Amino acid sequence: MGPQDQQIKFYQTGTFTVGNRLLAENQRSVQADMHRTNSLNSGHRACQGCGEALGARYAIDAAMMATANQLIAVNATGCLEVFSTPYPETSWQIPWIHSLFGNAAAVASGVAAAQRALGRSQVRVIAQGGDGGTTDIGFGCLSGMFERNDDVLYICYDNEAYMNTGVQRSSATPPAARTATTPAVGPSPGNVFGTGKNVPRIAMAHRIPYVATASVSNLRDLEAKVTYAMTIEGARYVHILVPCPLGWGTAPEDTIKIARLAVESGLFPLFEAHHGRVTSRTPIRRQVPVADYLKPQKRFAHLFGKTPDTERIARVQAMAEANIAEYALLD
C-alpha cells in the first residue's frame, strides 16, 4: 500500500498542520506517535524555521518506525551534519556516521554491505545530504550506488544552494536565484537560465526501484513516501524540498508556506517513479502563479521592484507550465 492509496488526505492551509486528534491512533502520523524515536533530538543548532531540520526529523522517524528502529544513517557534510553534531554533543539518537562531503552514498553502500556480511538483513541504511553533497560533489558516488542497486535509501534535502558555507550556487539552484556566486547584478542577474540538474529524473534514468519527490509542506506525504520506500529493497531516492529562511530570504515562520507555494505553482512537482517510470503524482489543488512563490523570497527580489522583470518571471512560469504538462498536475 503506497502513499497514493492513503485513505485520508490532509490538505494544509496557511502554516497550520491539520491535527491528528480527529483520527484513530493507528491512522495518525509518525510524529504524532508517542513511540516515535525522535531520532533527531531537540537541542540541535539549526536556524529558526530550518526546512531541513523539519524534513529530516519527519523522514528519519518514519524510517525508524518502518524498520522497527533497525536503521543506520550516513550523513554528508553540510548543514544537517553541522547543526546536529556540534562537539561535544549530538542530536542523533540513532547510529550515525559522517565521513566526507561527497561520499555519503558510497559509505552507505559499505554499511549496507557490512550488514549483509554480518547476516543482519533487518538493519537498513539511509544516506542523506543536502543538494550540494548530492547533485554536485556526491554525484559520482550517488550514481555508483544507484547502478549497483545497493540497498540504500538516499534522501536529498534540497534547499537549492550550498547553505552551510554561505549560500553559494549548486546545480540545484533554480534559474534567476541570487546566491553569493550568482549575484543579482549585470544583464543576467542571479543564476543563469538553462543550467541545473534534475536529480530525481537522473535517478529514474538508473531505473532504480523507487524515486520520489516530497516537500515539507506535505509532511504526511513525506512520511508516507519514506515509509513506503523502506518496504522496498535496493536503491531508492527521495528528494525533499526544504526551504532555507536564511538563504532564500524568507521569514522563519513561512517555511512550510513557501514550500507549499513551490508545489502549487508547479515548480516543484510531487511524484513517484518505479524503475524509471512515473507511477503517481500529487495534483495541484489550486494553481498559483510563480510570482506568488518568488516574491516573498529575497533571493528573487531583483525580479520585482519598480519595474518587474516580466521576461524572466515569464520564463520561470514557462518552466512551471512545462512541469504541469509533463506530470499532468492539473488533471
Next chain:
Amino acid sequence: MLKQTEGSRAVAEAIALCRPQVICAYPITPQTHIVEGLGEMVKSGELGGCEFINVESEFAALSVAIGASAAGVRTYTATSSQGLLFMAEAVYNAAGLGLPIVMTIGNRAIGAPINIWNDHSDSMSMRDAGWIQLYAETNQEALDLHIQAFRLAEELSCPVMVCMDGFILTHAYDRVDVPDQQEVDAYLPRYEPRQILDPADPVSIGAMVGPEAFMEVRYLSHHKQLRALTLIPQLAAEFEKRFGRSSGGLIRTYRSDDAETIVVALGSVNGTIQEVVDEMRSDGARIGSVSICSFRPFPLAPLREALKNAKRVVVLEKCLAVGLGGIVSDGVRKSLSGIVLNGYTVIAGLGGRAITRGSLRRLFEDAQRDELEQVTFLDLNADVVSAQLERESNARRTGPTAEAILRRLGTVASSIG
C-alpha cells in the same frame, strides 16, 4: 604450503586467509591482479562470508571501506598511484576516524607524465595522513605483512597501508610459503571494533571538532603511531615464532654492524643492494645496508642505533621531494640528529627505471670515496637533460616536455639500463 605464483596472487591468498568481510575494488595498474584474484575467490564461494563490491572510483572504494569498517566488519581495498590521490580525502578521513582498514598499495609513479611503472611517489604522498605504512622487500614479505597488518590495524584502531613495488613484486612469479587457515586464525582473531554503528547501541561517528579539542584528537593519533613503534616489532616477533620466518618489523639490517658505508632503502631494491653489498664485502669493502619496513611510524631510534657508527649513509629513494631532494633522507637525517657523518641522497628508479647491480656498485664505490653530490639522480641521461634545457632557453613555445624527450630517445619509450 610452498607455491610458485604471482606476487599479486600470493597477496590475494593472504588476504583471503584473513577472513575479510567486505572487499571493494576499483581497477588500476598494477594492483588489479590482487582484487581480481579476491573477486574470483568470493564469486566462486572459495572465500565465504565476504561481500565483494565493484565501485565506480577509488574515492568510492575507500568510502565503501569506511562505511563497512565503521559498521564493524574487517575491510580491505587496494590501489596505486593516481587512485590513491583520487581517494586522498578519504585516506585522511579513515585515519581520523580510527578505522582499521587494510589497503595494499601497488607502488606506482604519479603523473604527469602518466607512467604505470614502479616508484614510491604514491604512498609517499600520503605519508602524513595518519596511516601506518609498511614496505615489503619480497613477495613473501608482502604476503606476511598483510596478515600482520590486520592484527596491527585492529589492535590500534588505525588503518594500515602495505606497500609493494608495482610490477617488480606484484607481477613477478616467486616462490612463497602460504600459511594455512588454522595458523592465520591463531594469529589473527576475530575483529572486535572499538566503535561500531549498531542500532542496539547508537553512537555518532564523525562529529565536528573545533579548536577546543582538535589538538588533543590529533595528538592522540600521533601517540597511536608512537605506540605502533613498540607493537610492530612485537607482532613481527610473534609472527616469526608462529610461522617460522622473519617478516616485517621496523627495520632490517644487513652486514651493517661494522660497516663504514651504510645504504638505506625501502622495498624490493634491497634485494639488489644486498647482492652488491656481498660483492663489495668479498672485495674487502666495509659496507652494509638497512631496509626500512615501517616508514610510518618512522623508526628513529632503531635507525640511529644502526647508523650511528658509520662514516657515511647513502639513502637510496624511489621518490622525490621536488625542489628539495629526498623524502626518506629527511627522516634518516632526523634519526641522526647530533651525530656527524656524511649523508648522501640518491634518487633512483623513478617511473620504473631499472636499478642495476652495476650502477649500484659504481654508486657505492663513489660513496666510499666521498665523491658523491649531496643529491644524485642515479643514471640520469645528462645529454637528454641538457638538450631539453637548451631548447627551453632558445624558444618559448617548446611544447610538452615529455614529448620532446621521448622523441629524442627514439621510439622505445623506456630504456632499461
Next chain:
Amino acid sequence: MSGAEILSVAAFLEGRYAQAFPSFGSERMGAPVMAFCRIDDKEIRLREPVLAPDALIIQDQTLLHQVDLFSGLPPRGFVLLNSVKSLDELGLAGFARGVQHYRMCTLPATELALKYVGRAVPNAALLGGFAAITGVVKLASVVAAIAEKFPAPIAERNIAAASEAFELARRSQEVTNAQAD
C-alpha cells in the same frame, strides 16, 4: 601465462628457486615484449632485469633484425629461435658458429602449437625445446608445470606440443654436435 612464468614453475617443481617477471618496456600490441626468468638453488634477491642472460628464447623471429637481441649473451650462451627455417636458411649458421660460439637452435614452435593446440601459442613448445637444449629443467618438470597451470584439456595439448618440441630439439642438438665434432 608467459613462458617465463611456466619455466619458473617448472624450476620450482624441481625444488629450486625461480623468479619470473615481465620486462619494463612499453607494453602494447605490436611492441617488442620481454620476460625474464632467473633460476637458482638459493633465494633470489636480485631485482634487476636480466641483462646478461645465459639463454635466450626468441618467440618472434622478425625481431632479429630490429632489436639487438643478443646483447649481454655470453659465449656459448643458448639461443632457441621460433622458426620453421633452419639456421642455414635464416643465414645465421655462420653467426652461431662465430666468435661467440652461441649454441643456437631453431624450433617450429608456432607450427607445433597450431598442430596440437590449434592456436599460435608457442610457449609450451619453446619450453620443451629449452629443456632439451639446455637441460636446465627436465621435460617432466615442464610437463608438470603446464599440467598445474592450465585446465586439463588445454594442458594435454600443450604438453603434446612441448614433448614433440623436446624430441625435435634433442635430435637437432645431436646433429649440431655431430657436425661440430
